[in-house]
Amino acid sequence: MPVAMTWLYEDRLFVVQFIGEVTLEDIENGARKTHTMVEDSTAPTVHVIHDYSRMTGFPRSLRLISTLSRSTLSHPRRGWIVAFGIQNTLAQFIAQGVTNMSQIHMRVVPTWEAALHTLTRIDIALPDNLQRPELLDEDATMGHLLS
Numbered sequence: 823m824p825v826a827m828t829w830l831y832e833d834r835l836f837v838v839q840f841i842g843e844v845t846l847e848d849i850e851n852g853a854r855k856t857h858t859m860v861e862d863s864t865a866p867t868v869h870v871i872h873d874y875s876r877m878t879g880f881p882r883s884l885r886l887i888s889t890l891s892r893s894t895l896s897h898p899r900r901g902w903i904v905a906f907g908i909q910n911t912l913a914q915f916i917a918q919g920v921t922n923m924s925q926i927h928m929r930v931v932p933t934w935e936a937a938l939h940t941l942t943r944i945d946i947a948l949p950d951n952l953q954r955p956e957l958l959d960e961d962a963t964m965g966h967l968l969s
Contacts, residue, residue: 825852830871830952833863835941837871837955843879860897867901869945871937873954875907902944903928904937 824844829836836859838852860868908914908930918930931937934954942950 824848824877827852827855827859828955829859830955831948833865833868834945835869835871835948835952837873839873839955840877840880842877844877844881846881849881857897860899863899865899867899867945869901869941869948870903871934871941872903872905873907873934874905874909877907880910901927902941904940905930906933906937 824840824842825848826839826841827836838856856870903926905928914930929940931940938950938952942948
């Protein structure tokens with residue numbers, strides 16, 4: 823279960839957790855589900871927090887990651903992506919590369935608190951007291967799981 827998703831603030835903000843060894847297939851499935859969640863939302867913009875704090879491995883192809891993520895990143899109602907927990911300098915480089923190639927609004931911050939602070943300053947409609955979701959697993963009742 824390398825990628826798990828849940829709404830944090832219905833139709834406006836959701837969290838994507840990257841867990842363990844993440845593959846290109848996981849990224850493709852996650853991008854597809856993200857696109858569906860944005861498409862199904864009634865909000866004018868939908869923001870995403872990417873939680874990389876539990877990721878232990880990832881694909882190293884900037885071009886393939888960018889290609890697989892393109893439909894989600896180019897959605898007209900896609901808001902900001904704020905990522906935290908990136909512990910690998912190569913992963914930070916890839917995140918920055920995808921950001922530059924896709925011309926998206928993305929920030930990388932060190933912590934959950936910084937991610938939430940960033941988004942609540944960008945979009946004042948978001949409450950600033952949202953709680954970080956626990957690690958999602960097969961028994962989770964609060965989200966959309968991808969395997």
